[in-house]
Amino acid sequence: MSGSDLRVVLVGWGAIGARVAGLLAARASPVRIVAVGVRDTGAKRQGLPPDTRLIAGPEALEGIEADLLVEAAGRAALRPWAMAALARGWDLAIASTSALTDADLLADLRDQAKATGAQILIPPGALGGIDALAAASRLNMDMVRHEIVKPARAWAGTAAEEVCDLAALTAPLTFFEGSARQAADRFPQNANVAVISAMAGIGLDRTMVALTADPGATMNRHSITARGDFGTMTITLENRPLAGNPKSSELTALSLLRLIENRAGGLVI
């Protein structure tokens, strides 16, 4: 560790947060996790970096100095932590992008960032090809369709259970088709990515999303198809689910790791 390390506050010590911190430590990245935000500081947390402060809410950021706050906690956690970080001029990276279907929240975050000069960063998360989609959307685009296929167990505890018996599925079932806004609002633990593809492309209401539970799948699959004046694109990823949460893909943690390391080093790739 050195005085020039990037100082990061990590909010959420779940599957993604703990994985990001573990990879940063294993790779000896020039990053210092100065605090970890959780809901309950009394609960036992394994693998915390040795010099980290465990804090229960944004009020406890008082006196902490950081460059970047990384949110990997949940939709409800975004507003309070994000506003506190941006108000301090810290950059903000968001994993729980489903929260951004709330136009008031997005406007508040942008206003706060503008006031202090901080940046709001939305990493591709479990997706790829977002650079191409975002570039393509500078010209007219006719359509973007995002298909998400996950093992049946990844939809447990979600609104998918209202429309099908996940345990009894013998073949893939597409249980939802609608806009990215509807997908992210109804499935905030599984369709944060719908907001990412929508924000990069043609927006929350024009981006079409299909959600499928596949009893034979072992990976989380994302397929994005887009057509516009730029041409066409199709990208498909088969993401390994994280051990700690089958709803979330390993690539999401790797995407946050990339963002953090890019800001910590001189080279951005």
Ligand SMILES: NC(=O)C1=CN([C@@H]2O[C@H](COP(=O)(O)OP(=O)(O)OC[C@H]3O[C@@H](n4cnc5c(N)ncnc54)[C@H](OP(=O)(O)O)[C@@H]3O)[C@@H](O)[C@H]2O)C=CC1
């Ligand atoms: N952008 C993307 O591509 C993707 C985004 N995600 C999203 O990333 C987020 C993290 O995912 P994942 O790690 O898998 O989820 P987990 O459920 O494994 O972990 C979430 C953690 O956040 C903590 N938490 C919840 N609310 C708060 C709060 N208000 N303040 C501080 N900590 C809080 C929980 O703490 P506690 O111990 O108290 O329960 C838990 O440890 C989720 O919103 C998920 O939907 C997931 C996959 C892809």
Ligand SMILES: O=C([O-])CC(=O)C(=O)O
């Ligand atoms: O990790 C993934 O594959 C996608 C995901 O859970 C989300 O967007 O919420």
